[in-house]
Amino acid sequence: MSLSELTPYLQRLLDLYDEKRKRFQWSFSLLLVGAIAFFFLVFFPYMTLLGNLVACRSTQNECPPVESSILAERFTGVTTSWGNIPISTAEVVMLFPLLVAVGLAAVSAQLIGLMRLRLAIRKQLSSLDPQIDVPLIAPILLDPKRGILDLLAGGAALTFPPILGLFSTNLIFVRLSDLRQNLPYAQSTLFYNTLYTFSAILMLVSLARVALQLLQNYRYQK
Numbered sequence: 001m002s003l004s005e006l007t008p009y010l011q012r013l014l015d016l017y018d019e020k021r022k023r024f025q026w027s028f029s030l031l032l033v034g035a036i037a038f039f040f041l042v043f044f045p046y047m048t049l050l051g052n053l054v055a056c057r058s059t060q061n062e063c064p065p066v067e068s069s070i071l072a073e074r075f076t077g078v079t080t081s082w083g084n085i086p087i088s089t090a091e092v093v094m095l096f097p098l099l100v101a102v103g104l105a106a107v108s109a110q111l112i113g114l115m116r117l118r119l120a121i122r123k124q125l126s127s128l129d130p131q132i133d134v135p136l137i138a139p140i141l142l143d144p145k146r147g148i149l150d151l152l153a154g155g156a157a158l159t160f161p162p163i164l165g166l167f168s169t170n171l172i173f174v175r176l177s178d179l180r181q182n183l184p185y186a187q188s189t190l191f192y193n194t195l196y197t198f199s200a201i202l203m204l205v206s207l208a209r210v211a212l213q214l215l216q217n218y219r220y221q222k
Contacts, residue, residue, distance in 0.1 A: 010124045017117050017138050024110040028141070028158075031103040035161040038096060039168065046093050047171050050178045090182040094172065094192075100165035101199040101206075108206040111158075112213045114140055119217050142210070144218050158210065162203040169196045 118138050125134055135145050141154040172179065176192060 007124070007128070010121065010128075013117065013121050013124065014137065017114070017121060020110065020114055020117065021138075021140070024107070024114055024141075027103075027110055028107050031100075031107050031161050032157060035100055035103070035164050038092075039164045042089065043093055043096055043168055043171075046089055047175060050175050050182075054175075054178060088182075088184060090179055091184070094179060094183070097165045097169045097172070097196055097199040100161050100168075101202040104162055104165070104203050105206045108158075108210050111141060111210055115142075115210075115213045115217055142214050144214075159207065162207060165203055166200060169200060172196065 118134070118140055121138050122134050125137070135143050141158065142151060143154075144151055172192075173196070176189070
């Protein structure tokens with residue numbers, strides 16, 4: 001059956017799905033690439049720098065301050081049409097888990113919306129012709145019908161940013177006292193404990209919502 005033979009309602013659903021899928025792909029790519037790039041180019045080198053500095057001070061040697069490293073100027077040196085970005089590398093490093101959590105929440109909400117819309121499309125297609133290949137017409141990141149390898153690949157891609165976020169949270173707690181010394185201003189320890197607990201919960205809840213929606217779609221497909 002060609003698309004021209006489908007009902008106008010179904011055609012509108014497919015058009016809406018295609019638009020939302022492109023928006024999701026852009027958001028998800030931004031989250032995945034941004035999290036990986038920031039972690040390996042900024043976060044991990046900066047935390048390593050702090051660790052080396054602490055080790056150097058423990059030997060009672062003269063150690064170069066963190067501010068002398070190019071890592072400390074990686075964001076303050078960036079200029080826009082409004083001037084320099086008023087944020088230090090240490091501040092961005094401290095906010096990284098929260099940024100990942102917020103990004104994952106937004107991306108997972110888009111994915112859940114796609115999964116629900118795809119379920120509506122599947123119901124419409126099933127009423128017209130049960131033999132229509134839904135994964136071909138409406139592809140999605142997580143689809144049990146595409147095979148276990150594709151499902152694992154999609155799941156790994158979705159969970160990689162929160163893994164980086166949770167791992168970063170652990171590293172921040174290890175170096176929290178050193179990080180606070182390099183902040184223009186520092187909040188209490190309770191503030192950071194609350195911030196990172198909220199970030200971790202938000203990441204886990206976002207993944208759980210996607211898993212529940214995937215399970216609901218899978219039950220319908222059976």
